[in-house]
Amino acid sequence: MEITTTLAANPTDDARLAEILSNPGFGTNFSDHMFTVEWTPADGWHKARITPYGPITLDPAAAVLHYAQETFEGMKAYRHDDGSIWSFRPEENAKRMVRSSHRLALPVLEPDDFVQAVTELVKVDQRWVPGNPEGGEKSLYVRPFMFASEKFLGVRPAEHVTFMVITSPAGAYFKGGVKPVTLWLTEEYTRAGRGGMGAAKTGGNYASSLVAQQEAYANGCDQVVFLDAQEGRYVEELGGMNMYFVFDDGSIVTPETGTILEGITRSSIIELAGKMGHHVTERKFGIDEWRDGVSSGRITEVFACGTAAVVTPVGSLKWDGGETPAPASTDLTMRIRQALVDVQLGRADDTFGWMHRIV
Numbered sequence: 001m002e003i004t005t006t007l008a009a010n011p012t013d014d015a016r017l018a019e020i021l022s023n024p025g026f027g028t029n030f031s032d033h034m035f036t037v038e039w040t041p042a043d044g045w046h047k048a049r050i051t052p053y054g055p056i057t058l059d060p061a062a063a064v065l066h067y068a069q070e071t072f073e074g075m076k077a078y079r080h081d082d083g084s085i086w087s088f089r090p091e092e093n094a095k096r097m098v099r100s101s102h103r104l105a106l107p108v109l110e111p112d113d114f115v116q117a118v119t120e121l122v123k124v125d126q127r128w129v130p131g132n133p134e135g136g137e138k139s140l141y142v143r144p145f146m147f148a149s150e151k152f153l154g155v156r157p158a159e160h161v162t163f164m165v166i167t168s169p170a171g172a173y174f175k176g177g178v179k180p181v182t183l184w185l186t187e188e189y190t191r192a193g194r195g196g197m198g199a200a201k202t203g204g205n206y207a208s209s210l211v212a213q214q215e216a217y218a219n220g221c222d223q224v225v226f227l228d229a230q231e232g233r234y235v236e237e238l239g240g241m242n243m244y245f246v247f248d249d250g251s252i253v254t255p256e257t258g259t260i261l262e263g264i265t266r267s268s269i270i271e272l273a274g275k276m277g278h279h280v281t282e283r284k285f286g287i288d289e290w291r292d293g294v295s296s297g298r299i300t301e302v303f304a305c306g307t308a309a310v311v312t313p314v315g316s317l318k319w320d321g322g323e324t325p326a327p328a329s330t331d332l333t334m335r336i337r338q339a340l341v342d343v344q345l346g347r348a349d350d351t352f353g354w355m356h357r358i359v
């Protein structure tokens with residue numbers, strides 16, 4: 001893919017950038033440039049470009065605004081202590097976007113082009129990748145997304161599609177140390193049904209999760225956990241994070257795929273925990289098994305994972321009329337978390353070959 005680059009005439013000055021990177025928060029500050037490429041059936045992907053970051057013009061009839069034909073990705077670029085910059089398994093995000101786009105009837109962006117777009121943009125905005133001289137967990141969050149930009153209110157796959165990448169510096173997800181999240185079990189809402197789009201990374205899944213998340217807040221919980229739509233019995237995920245259960249014999253279970261979003265953190269943990277000597281199984285996991293397992297002590301740890309938080313221990317689980325206490329331990333959870341963060345930030349050997357050098 002040939003990319004033309006137009007640099008910002010007035011990039012963020014050093015003092016302001018230093019201020020942003022000292023306390024980046026999440027998703028509020030954006031780097032100086034963005035990547036765009038457009039697609040039509042006649043021309044395929046064309047006009048790949050890096051330009052100054054800024055608002056885009058969209059026709060009010062653009063299909064994405066009406067029918068939500070959209071997919072996205074979430075990944076990070078990490079600065080190692082020697083100044084080099086790396087991404088974590090970017091080809092996995094690229095392949096997942098192909099799968100998501102297939103489900104949303106969007107065109108295929110070749111994984112090589114996806115990785116090139118991310119790599120070139122991060123190179124151009126490399127001064128936006130925060131370092132961690134004092135052992136923190138800052139990174140540059142990278143958000144690739146694809147949407148139906150055709151001006152047309154008929155219902156069919158769009159014939160003008162735009163793919164973009166923007167980036168935003170991110171601080172450590174947990175300020176003041178990792179602490180367990182409490183979960184609300186929603187028995188009213190589900191996030192995905194068989195044959196639906198639960199396995200696709202698409203905005204609609206997030207839109208449908210918001211009301212359940214509000215219910216979680218209203219009940220004093222941090223996050224919501226969804227059950228399967230068919231039987232209301234099996235644990236799926238949090239709507240933005242996948243789940244893991246640790247048993248007292250050291251074995252680990254994670255809900256099987258199909259209606260969950262297959263996280264790259266999730267699949268990395270399957271490999272990592274396996275190498276740490278744990279037996280990991282992907283299977284259906286009943287909500288009763290969770291409640292009973294924590295009460296009996298058979299389940300010693302529960303955790304959730306995703307790019308933003310990496311790994312977070314799960315504390316108590318509440319539902320309408322009941323509550324299960326926090327599992328006994330967070331020991332393995334924290335060791336898995338550390339092992340993953342150490343690879344991402346270059347503090348441990350990348351024995352799996354997961355890191356991709358950008359600068």
Ligand SMILES: *Cc1c(COP(=O)(O)O)cnc(C)c1O
Pocket residue numbers: 074201205237239240241242261262263264265266305306307308
């Ligand atoms: C992105 C996402 C995850 C986590 O995936 P990672 O690749 O690990 O970041 C989990 N669930 C949903 C619904 C998601 O969209």
